[in-house]
Amino acid sequence: MRATALLTVIGLVGSLGLGILVGVGRTASTRWIRWLFAGYVEVFRNVPLVVQMFFWFFAAGLGSLPAAVIGLVCYSAAYVGEVVRAGLQSMPRGVGDAALSLGLSPLQAVRHVRLPYALTITIPPLTNEALNVLKNTSVAMTVAVAELTFRTQAINAYTFRGFEAATAVTLGYLGLSLVLVLTATALQRRFDVARRVG
Amino acid sequence: MILQNLPYLMRGLRLTVLITVICMTASLLLGSVLALLRRSALGPVRVGATLYIETLRSTPLLMVIFWFYFLLPLLTGRSLEPLVAGIVAMVAFQSAYVAEIVRAGIGSVKAGQLEAALALGLSYRTAMRLVVLPQAFRNMLPAFVARFVALFKSTSLLYVIGVVEFFRAATIVNSREFRSMEIFLFVAFVYFCCGVTASVVGAWLERTLATEDLRLQASGAA
Numbered sequence: 502m503r504a505t506a507l508l509t510v511i512g513l514v515g516s517l518g519l520g521i522l523v524g525v526g527r528t529a530s531t532r533w534i535r536w537l538f539a540g541y542v543e544v545f546r547n548v549p550l551v552v553q554m555f556f557w558f559f560a561a562g563l564g565s566l567p568a569a570v571i572g573l574v575c576y577s578a579a580y581v582g583e584v585v586r587a588g589l590q591s592m593p594r595g596v597g598d599a600a601l602s603l604g605l606s607p608l609q610a611v612r613h614v615r616l617p618y619a620l621t622i623t624i625p626p627l628t629n630e631a632l633n634v635l636k637n638t639s640v641a642m643t644v645a646v647a648e649l650t651f652r653t654q655a656i657n658a659y660t661f662r663g664f665e666a667a668t669a670v671t672l673g674y675l676g677l678s679l680v681l682v683l684t685a686t687a688l689q690r691r692f693d694v695a696r697r698v699g
Numbered sequence: 700m701i702l703q704n705l706p707y708l709m710r711g712l713r714l715t716v717l718i719t720v721i722c723m724t725a726s727l728l729l730g731s732v733l734a735l736l737r738r739s740a741l742g743p744v745r746v747g748a749t750l751y752i753e754t755l756r757s758t759p760l761l762m763v764i765f766w767f768y769f770l771l772p773l774l775t776g777r778s779l780e781p782l783v784a785g786i787v788a789m790v791a792f793q794s795a796y797v798a799e800i801v802r803a804g805i806g807s808v809k810a811g812q813l814e815a816a817l818a819l820g821l822s823y824r825t826a827m828r829l830v831v832l833p834q835a836f837r838n839m840l841p842a843f844v845a846r847f848v849a850l851f852k853s854t855s856l857l858y859v860i861g862v863v864e865f866f867r868a869a870t871i872v873n874s875r876e877f878r879s880m881e882i883f884l885f886v887a888f889v890y891f892c893c894g895v896t897a898s899v900v901g902a903w904l905e906r907t908l909a910t911e912d913l914r915l916q917a918s919g920a921a
Contacts, residue, residue: 547894548887549852552866556887559879636759643761643859678757 506677508569508638513631515574520581520630524619525611527586538582545579550637554644569641577634584626588619628685635677701885704872711868712889718782718864719851722789726850727843729790730797735827737802748798755795760853764788768860785857793850800846804839805831837908844901848894855890865889 526538545553554572557563563571592615600610620627701708736748755763767788772779808831816826858867869886873879 543895544887544891547848547852547891547898549855549866549890551855551858552883552886552890555870556879556883559873560883632757636757639759639761640856643856674758674762675754 505635505638505673508573508641509635509677511570512573512577512634512638515570516577516581516630516634517627519574519578521585521616521620523578523582524585524589525616527582528589530607542579542582545575546583550576550640551643554640558644565644569638569644572644573634573637573641577630577637580633581627581630584623584630585619587626588623589615591622592618624685624689628682628689631681631685632678635681636674639674701881704876707872708865708868708885711863711865714863715851715854715865718786718789718854718857718862719847721786722793722854723847723850725786725790726793726797729794731801733794733798734801734805737798738805752795752798755792756799758792760789760792761856761859763792764856764860767791781857781860781862785860785862789850789854789857793846796846797843800839800842801835803842804835807838808834840905840908841901844898844904847901848897851893851897852890 523538523541526534527542529535529538550572553576554568557568557572558565561568596618597610597615600614601607605613733748733752736744737752739745739748764785768779768781768784771784771787812834813826813831816830817823821829854864855866857864858870861867863871866886869882873882876882
């Protein structure tokens, strides 16, 4: 469970960072940068997470934890990137233009004006992605303990133990999801208040 | 090396596609029923459906698969094919998501449509079937396509309970040949192609249905 929480946190931070890069990249004014990131999104969204993790583990020869983390981050970043892109594109054009005409460089405009806006309005879909990261950590187990699973499944299948373990783990996931949802609701409320006061 | 093992891998891919189609069909049906139950006038039915949907949506698919794999033999009292347990788990899981899509789709049809149909003397059931659901279905299509691709990808998780679908077949070939790079790039490529194809077909379907709608409007039939 601690491993799950740890993996979720690393996965969240990593995929948020990479996802923001992807989202900004997909709205870049240079065409080849846009295409590059669009390609990234399509590739990583259309290949199952297990396959990606196995690729990093077996083909790239990484250890099980790095393989799980890299697989999870690359996969989730494609989804986060799409959310961030939608957020950026939902912003009225004038806001970005105003920032540029005030003398901010394109990068500064993204950092100080467009991203804060996009991230605030995309809190609900980003919460969804966070929940997905949490649930997807379970796939990491297939890399870490792939061997073990295959060996124990036959023994465990017809005993009570397997069933009970599965139930306990499911309850654990439910608990963790609840924590995430509550955090997100609090975040949402805080930013709404901030916007109304500001 | 890939070529030598191609027949074996293709058998796996065929099973993957088969599982995807069976699960999608079943979860469309079960999901629609769940969505209607969630709108039921009876309190307990509504609460039950909501509880089912929310629980399954906040549980990882991998856990649901394990759950059914361990639970079903206990309930039926005899051993079960991993394939059957896997399909049941996938359907149980996916139908919760489908239910939410259907619910949103029904919500997207204006209330006036149902009221008008009821005022014309259609029963609630007929009004739903002939007026609301067809319109809702068109709005749901993009979400269904996304779900279909997600379902296709997630069949790869069935390998944990020993169903020899495409991915499991690939891992078996991998442990025999030790050419991981080629095998997993090939696997990724195949999944990618299938996913993109499904998305393209979905987009085409959306366009076709949308033009039909426009044509009807233009001819004054809508």
